[in-house]
Amino acid sequence: MKIQTLSLGVLLVAFWALNSGLFKPLMFGLGTASVLLVLLISSRMKVIDSESQPLYLTKNIPGYYLWLLKELVISNIKVVGTIWRSNLQLQPALATIKMDHLSEMGKVIYANSISLTPGTVTTEVTENSITVHALDKSSIAEIKSGEMEARVRKLDK
Amino acid sequence: MSIVATYLSWALLVLGGLLCISGSVGLLRFPDFYTRMHAASVTDTLATGMILAGLMLQAPTWIVLGKLFMILVFVLLTGPTAGHALAKAALHSGLKPLLPGKSGVLEADNKPSGGV
Numbered sequence: 001m002k003i004q005t006l007s008l009g010v011l012l013v014a015f016w017a018l019n020s021g022l023f024k025p026l027m028f029g030l031g032t033a034s035v036l037l038v039l040l041i042s043s044r045m046k047v048i049d050s051e052s053q054p055l056y057l058t059k060n061i062p063g064y065y066l067w068l069l070k071e072l073v074i075s076n077i078k079v080v081g082t083i084w085r086s087n088l089q090l091q092p093a094l095a096t097i098k099m100d101h102l103s104e105m106g107k108v109i110y111a112n113s114i115s116l117t118p119g120t121v122t123t124e125v126t127e128n129s130i131t132v133h134a135l136d137k138s139s140i141a142e143i144k145s146g147e148m149e150a151r152v153r154k155l156d157k
Numbered sequence: 158m159s160i161v162a163t164y165l166s167w168a169l170l171v172l173g174g175l176l177c178i179s180g181s182v183g184l185l186r187f188p189d190f191y192t193r194m195h196a197a198s199v200t201d202t203l204a205t206g207m208i209l210a211g212l213m214l215q216a217p218t219w220i221v222l223g224k225l226f227m228i229l230v231f232v233l234l235t236g237p238t239a240g241h242a243l244a245k246a247a248l249h250s251g252l253k254p255l256l257p258g259k260s261g262v263l264e265a266d267n268k269p270s271g272g273v
Contacts, residue, residue, distance in 0.1 A: 018227065021220040076203040079195055080176065083183035090263065092192055094254050115237035118198040121191070122237075123244045133244060133254060135195040 004053040009039055054105055060155050067151060072117055079118040079135060093137035098129050099149055103156050110152045114143065166214035173207030180204060188263060189255040190247055194240060201236040205229070 012035045020027055042048050050056065082090070102110060111122040111130060120139045124131035134140050143149075176199055183196025209229045216222040248254075253265035 018220065018223040021218075072202055076176070076199055079183070079199050080179045083179050083186065083196060083199075088186060090188070090192060091257050092255060092263070094256060111241065112237045115241045116198075116202060116233065118202060119195050121194055121198070121240050121244045123241070123248050133191050135192055
């Protein structure tokens with residue numbers, strides 16, 4: 001049995017327990033049956049692999065989430081400040097930013113992190129570049145500085 | 158529930174509500190689709206997060222707490238995905254973003270600018 005199968009099983013049991021909250025024998029039996037059925041179907045569909053269960057991220061992802069949360073709050077304050085400014089002088093920008101090679105998972109995390117922070121949204125991801133629309137062009141410069149990219153790269157290792 | 162948790166919870170709820178209003182105001186004030194998306198993402202991320210955190214502090218049982226946490230995780234996962242899909246679809250169907258022209262006035266540019 002692969003380690004990914006085990007982690008998916010644990011995840012499904014936790015998900016079921018949280019959603020059900022009822023621990024009667026009948027419920028327990030039904031829960032176990034559904035978890036086993038989902039595991040069986042997923043393994044027959046061959047979707048249990050390191051892409052659907054990226055366990056190698058576990059070590060570094062909490063630190064990244066904390067950093068992302070900080071960035072999220074900062075950019076939220078920035079955008080809210082722009083919203084309430086009395087004279088709206090927007091400097092939106094659309095730019096294609098080069099990036100060095102990242103793994104598929106790295107690219108997904110990078111693009112989603114950019115979209116998640118208010119003020120920037122990823123519109124296109126290619127092999128070695130991303131296109132970003134930003135509410136203010138200073139955000140483009142911030143992405144170009146490559147701090148987020150470096151942090152995502154560290155996750156891959 | 159302690160008095161501190163009550164006050165903290167209400168502070169978070171009120172702040173989250175204010176952020177929701179800010180997002181809506183931005184939605185009305187900003188000039189085009191793409192800039193409006195940025196305003197909406199304030200409501201998507203911090204406003205939702207604060208309201209859910211405020212509710213978590215008032216959760217009567219662990220089950221409720223866990224469910225609220227799951228809602229937060231799903232909102233944070235689906236928000237950027239939907240935003241990316243919307244922006245990409247708009248760009249591909251030919252909606253030009255407003256960009257500052259030479260005089261500094263916003264205009265719909267035909268080609269995306271290469272840099273800052």
